[in-house]
Amino acid sequence: MGEPSLRERALRHLARRDHSRAELARKLAGHGETAEVEAVIERMAELGLQSDSRYAEAFVRSRAARFGSSRLRSELSRRGIDRELIDEAIAGECVESELDRARAVLHSRFSAAPADAREWARQARFLQARGFAPELIRKLLKEPHDESA
Incomplete structure (x- = not known):
């Protein structure tokens, strides 16, 4: 058996999971x-096997519960998806508000509200690394911690 063709390679990659262009x-x-690669990718898109839109939706759907909008935007743009x-x-897949998602992420990681400035900073850094906006983090960490969540 010889080397697989570009078309076969593209099909193998797309069979495993969606890929951005x-x-x-x-x-x-x-x-x-480069011209051959572009032609193969264009053909995959014509056949509906490759779609940046479908890739972006699946990506957001799989990560929206754990990450904020800014992190999702950053990761998708790094993967070559148009703005x-x-x-x-993000508008289609993030049905919950950003605040609700941030609250769920925070409560899944920390069981108690920050007791001091050091713990407040630790929780804020955690949320910031997850891609939540600083204003939202301040608002969330100021509200009382709900033990039932």
Whole structure:
């Protein structure tokens, strides 16, 4: 058996999981000319096998419960997704408000409200690393901690 063709390689990658156009181009780049790679990716998109929109929606759906909008935006843009597609995916998949998602993430990690400034900073850093906005973090950490959550 010889080397698999670009088309076969693209199909194998897409069979495992959705890939953004940029990811697929990067994975196929070492196996053919740029024009050939673009032609294969374009054909995959025509057949509906590759879709940046579907990729963005699936990405947001799988991570929205754990991360804030700014982190989702950052990761999707790093993967080569257009800003409009990112905005559509986040608007469509993030049904809960950002505050509710941040509250759920915070309560899943910390069982008690911050007792001192050091603990407040620790919880704030955790939420910030998850991609939540600083204003939202301040608002969330000021409210009383609900033990039933």
